[in-house]
Amino acid sequence: MKRLLLLFILLFFVTACMQEESSEETEERVTPVKVDRVENEDFVIERKIAGRAASPDSSPVMPETPGEVATLNISKGDRVEKGETIAVVRPGGNVGDQVELQEIAVRQAEKQLDNARISKEQAQLGVENAEDQVELAKQASQSEASQSAQAAEAAKQQYEQAQQIADETKKLVDEGTIPEALYTQAQNRADQAHAQYQQLQGQKSQSSSAVSQAEAQVDQAQQQLEQAQVAVEQAELQVEQANVQLNQAEEQAANEAITAPVTGEVASLSAEEGDMVTNQQPFATVVSLNPMTISASVTPEQLDLFEKGQELQVDLPALEKEAASVIDYISSVPDDTGLYPVEATVDNAEEDIKPGMMASFLLPENVVEDALIIPTDGLVEQNDETFVYKVEEEKAVRVDVEVIESQSDFSAVSGGITAEDDIITSGQLTLSDGDKVTIMKEESDEAR
Numbered sequence: 001m002k003r004l005l006l007l008f009i010l011l012f013f014v015t016a017c018m019q020e021e022s023s024e025e026t027e028e029r030v031t032p033v034k035v036d037r038v039e040n041e042d043f044v045i046e047r048k049i050a051g052r053a054a055s056p057d058s059s060p061v062m063p064e065t066p067g068e069v070a071t072l073n074i075s076k077g078d079r080v081e082k083g084e085t086i087a088v089v090r091p092g093g094n095v096g097d098q099v100e101l102q103e104i105a106v107r108q109a110e111k112q113l114d115n116a117r118i119s120k121e122q123a124q125l126g127v128e129n130a131e132d133q134v135e136l137a138k139q140a141s142q143s144e145a146s147q148s149a150q151a152a153e154a155a156k157q158q159y160e161q162a163q164q165i166a167d168e169t170k171k172l173v174d175e176g177t178i179p180e181a182l183y184t185q186a187q188n189r190a191d192q193a194h195a196q197y198q199q200l201q202g203q204k205s206q207s208s209s210a211v212s213q214a215e216a217q218v219d220q221a222q223q224q225l226e227q228a229q230v231a232v233e234q235a236e237l238q239v240e241q242a243n244v245q246l247n248q249a250e251e252q253a254a255n256e257a258i259t260a261p262v263t264g265e266v267a268s269l270s271a272e273e274g275d276m277v278t279n280q281q282p283f284a285t286v287v288s289l290n291p292m293t294i295s296a297s298v299t300p301e302q303l304d305l306f307e308k309g310q311e312l313q314v315d316l317p318a319l320e321k322e323a324a325s326v327i328d329y330i331s332s333v334p335d336d337t338g339l340y341p342v343e344a345t346v347d348n349a350e351e352d353i354k355p356g357m358m359a360s361f362l363l364p365e366n367v368v369e370d371a372l373i374i375p376t377d378g379l380v381e382q383n384d385e386t387f388v389y390k391v392e393e394e395k396a397v398r399v400d401v402e403v404i405e406s407q408s409d410f411s412a413v414s415g416g417i418t419a420e421d422d423i424i425t426s427g428q429l430t431l432s433d434g435d436k437v438t439i440m441k442e443e444s445d446e447a448r
Contacts, residue, residue: 034426040419043368043412048360051296059261060282067091080260087258102246109242113235120228126221133214159193166190264288290348297339371412378423389424398433
């Protein structure tokens with residue numbers, strides 16, 4: 001009897017449980033999902049080429065004159081501005097003696113210049129005196145010529161008068177009035193007067209040769225003046241050179257302020273106050289941080305991806321940011337590795353990009369034009385089949401697709417979907433075709 005009662009109670013509970021399970025199965029399951037919209041546009045992938053950041057300008061710091069570091073205003077790692085005084089060097093050696101020697105050289109050059117100027121003045125006076133002598137010789141020549149002309153004219157008149165008397169005496173002799181001896185005497189006097197007249201006509205002015213000599217002396221004095229002028233110019237040049245050398249010696253003798261050659265960071269420092277430094281070996285190096293250079297080595301096939309002046313984005317993973325760069329150098333000759341160096345300039349006003357940081361060029365490349373683009377998370381792969389679920393009337397509808405190109409975030413596909421379709425991107429792995437779904441709103445949507 002007890003066994004029948006226990007069997008009846010057990011049968012009652014089993015029947016009740018089966019009815020409860022049946023009622024639960026009849027209730028339709030609803031799966032919460034997330035969706036994203038299909039876009040119709042060009043599918044673009046970005047190719048990355050690894051590179052590294054480097055400073056375009058590393059400037060050595062050294063004094064013009066060897067000496068002792070009297071003051072040092074920097075430490076390794078400090079940031080300096082171009083033109084900022086970073087150290088003061090006190091010259092060593094015999095620079096004081098050099099200044100004294102150069103001062104003596106200047107005085108000697110100035111003395112030579114004074115002598116050259118005096119010689120020029122004397123040569124100028126010589127020219128003036130010679131010109132005066134020419135004028136006097138010309139005046140004397142003119143006076144002598146005048147006197148010679150007057151004497152010749154008087155001799156001519158005496159000759160003509162004597163000849164006239166001789167002719168008249170000849171007539172009287174012919175008439176027998178006077179003896180012939182008187183005519184001979186008269187003709188001899190006429191011949192003497194004629195000879196004297198011819199002699200005065202043939203005489204040259206003695207002063208004409210004096211004029212020529214005076215003019216030759218003027219030419220000689222002019223040559224001496226030109227030589228004196230050349231000597232003055234050479235002496236002036238020697239004075240100028242001596243003063244330049246004196247200034248250089250004085251600058252070397254004075255304490256020299258060393259300034260930063262560029263704006264940047266002190267990358268190396270090998271001297272302290274009191275140390276001796278030379279003008280042959282830098283004691284510090286300043287590295288410019290703005291702008292920075294992004295360098296990469298590319299294969300021959302990748303050269304065509306770059307063009308001088310091209311603007312490219314650069315990924316800086318250490319800073320978790322991207323920056324704009326401009327390609328400014330593409331080598332046409334490979335380096336020792338057989339690759340081609342490429343360099344770009346990137347602005348680094350905040351100086352957060354440091355030399356040596358990894359950087360990648362982001363090269364955009366159009367792969368598929370006018371493609372259907374969906375989130376890659378929406379793809380489902382089963383049994384060598386690829387499909388997605390789109391939402392229609394609150395149900396998941398399976399649609400087979402073909403993947404054309406794919407990246408980690410988005411993929412280009414073809415198939416039975418269209419732009420503006422909502423593709424399930426979360427929760428699809430537990431779905432079957434036709435399952436009822438509910439779309440979960442993003443927090444940003446709820447906020448709106």
